[in-house]
Amino acid sequence: MGRERRLFVAITGASGMVYAQRLLSVLPEAYHRVYVTASDNALDIMRDELGVHSLEELIPKGVGSSFSVFSPADLYAPPASGSHDYEGMVIVPCSVGVVGRVAAGVSNDLVTRAADVCLKERRKLVLVLRETPLNLVHIRNLALLAEAGAIVLPASPAFYHKPQKLDDVVDYVVDKILCVLNAGTRLMPEWCER
Numbered sequence: 001m002g003r004e005r006r007l008f009v010a011i012t013g014a015s016g017m018v019y020a021q022r023l024l025s026v027l028p029e030a031y032h033r034v035y036v037t038a039s040d041n042a043l044d045i046m047r048d049e050l051g052v053h054s055l056e057e058l059i060p061k062g063v064g065s066s067f068s069v070f071s072p073a074d075l076y077a078p079p080a081s082g083s084h085d086y087e088g089m090v091i092v093p094c095s096v097g098v099v100g101r102v103a104a105g106v107s108n109d110l111v112t113r114a115a116d117v118c119l120k121e122r123r124k125l126v127l128v129l130r131e132t133p134l135n136l137v138h139i140r141n142l143a144l145l146a147e148a149g150a151i152v153l154p155a156s157p158a159f160y161h162k163p164q165k166l167d168d169v170v171d172y173v174v175d176k177i178l179c180v181l182n183a184g185t186r187l188m189p190e191w192c193e194r
C-alpha cells in the first residue's frame with residue numbers, strides 16, 4: 001500500500017479567502033489527510049468575504065473525514081513537528097505579516113512553527129501572497145524565504161485563458177498551487193501550442 005499523502009493548509013489574514021475555499025474543495029482528490037488552521041484575523045476576513053462563521057464551514061461536505069482542523073495556538077498539532085510525516089504546507093491567502101514572522105524565525109504559533117518545520121525539513125512551503133504594492137521589507141522577507149526554499153506564489157491570476165466568471169479567475173490561481181505541490185490533480189488544461 002502507498003504512503004498516506006498529507007498536507008497542511010494554513011489560512012491567514014489576507015484578502016482572498018475564496019482561494020482557500022476552492023483549494024480545500026479539491027485537495028481530497030489528491031491527499032488522504034488535509035490538516036487545516038486559520039489565524040484569528042483570517043476568521044474575521046473569512047466572515048466578511050465568504051459569510052462563514054467558522055473554519056469548519058469551509059470544509060467541503062461529504063469528505064469531512066479527510067480533514068483535521070486545529071487551533072492556530074495548538075503547538076501539539078501534528079504539523080508542528082518535523083517527526084510527523086507530511087508533504088508540506090500551503091499558506092493561502094498569505095499575509096505579509098506572516099511572511100515577516102516566518103522570515104524572522106518566529107515560531108510562536110502553529111502557522112509559523114509549521115512553516116519553520118517545512119523549511120528545516122526541506123518540505124514544500126507555498127506562500128500564496130496577497131498584497132500590493134510590496135514595500136522593501138516585504139520584498140527582502142520574500143527573497144529570504146525563497147532562498148530558504150519556500151515557493152512564493154502571488155495570488156496573481158492570468159487572463160490568457162479568457163475567464164468568463166469569477167470561478168475561472170480563482171481556479172487559475174488554485175491550479176498553480178496544485179501544480180507546484182505536484183498534487184497530481186489539476187483544475188485547468190495545460191497550455192499547448194495552438
Ligand SMILES: Cc1cc2nc3c(=O)[nH]c(=O)nc-3n(C[C@H](O)[C@H](O)[C@H](O)COP(=O)(O)O)c2cc1C
Binds near residue numbers: 130
Ligand atoms: C479586511 C482586511 C483585509 C486585509 N487584507 C490583507 C491582505 O490582502 N494582505 C495582507 O498582507 N494583509 C491584509 N490585511 C492585514 C492583516 O490581516 C494583518 O496584518 C494581520 O495582522 C495578519 O495576521 P495573520 O498573519 O496572523 O493572519 C487585511 C486586514 C483586513 C481587516
